[in-house]
Amino acid sequence: MKQRIESIVEQLKNRSPLPALTPKSVWDAKLDEEIAALDTSALGGSKAAIALKAALHLWNDSLDVSHSYAQQIEVDPTGGYWHGLMHRMERDYGNGNYWFMRAGNHPVKALVQQAAADYLTGIVGLDALPANKVTKELIRFRDESGWTSEAFTDIVKLQESGGGLPETREMLEQLQHLELKTLFRHTYAMC
Known part of the structure; x- marks a missing residue:
């Protein structure tokens, strides 16, 4: 199996x-x-x-x-x-x-918080994107290790309601994929 x-x-x-x-x-x-x-x-x-x-x-x-x-x-x-x-x-x-x-306080949350900050640190041009709530939150996730599952949900909602940019959508999809992979690794290790 x-x-x-x-x-x-x-x-x-x-x-x-x-x-x-x-x-x-x-x-x-x-x-x-x-x-x-x-x-x-x-x-x-x-x-x-x-x-x-x-x-x-x-x-x-x-x-x-x-x-x-x-x-x-x-x-x-x-x-x-x-x-x-x-x-x-x-x-x-x-x-x-x-x-x-x-x-x-699931242990994966801290792992994703750090991985999100690391990922966003590697994004060239994040600071040059037009300032809006989604961009500001992504910068906060990067600079303050501000990612939480709840804050991420709020930013996804904002993106999906038209408050983001195509560039921020791609970043959010990468972050969600990172979260899925990290939680999966934790889940699989428990089996």
Whole structure:
């Protein structure tokens, strides 16, 4: 099973284009079937195994299926985190932030905060973009290590409502992908 999971993960890591901030449909229907067919019973039906299925489906933009798994483990911090990501991606921002709060001080949040600052530090021209709320928040994420899952949700909402630029959309998609990969690594290590 490990080999099948790693094959799926490789496809998801290298997908092009990156997952949209708020996807409209499943990215790869065949891959979604492969994810659904994974027999995680070897993992004992643990919360980690359920979180793994929620993660892979979400990474493949299969929001409804991911949601069904996340709901089974929503009292677990990692399950709550996946639940929050799913709601953010479906544009249910308030519900997403509720689940991020329920995930508490999840260790992945600090990892993503640092990785977001590092990524944004490498963006040439960020300071030269027209000043708007999205750009200002990205600069804050960079300069103050100000990224939080809740603040990121708010900036995604602003971008999706027309308050950002094409350049900031690309940066936000990179940050969301970074968050998905980081939380996935944590989830997979728990299995």
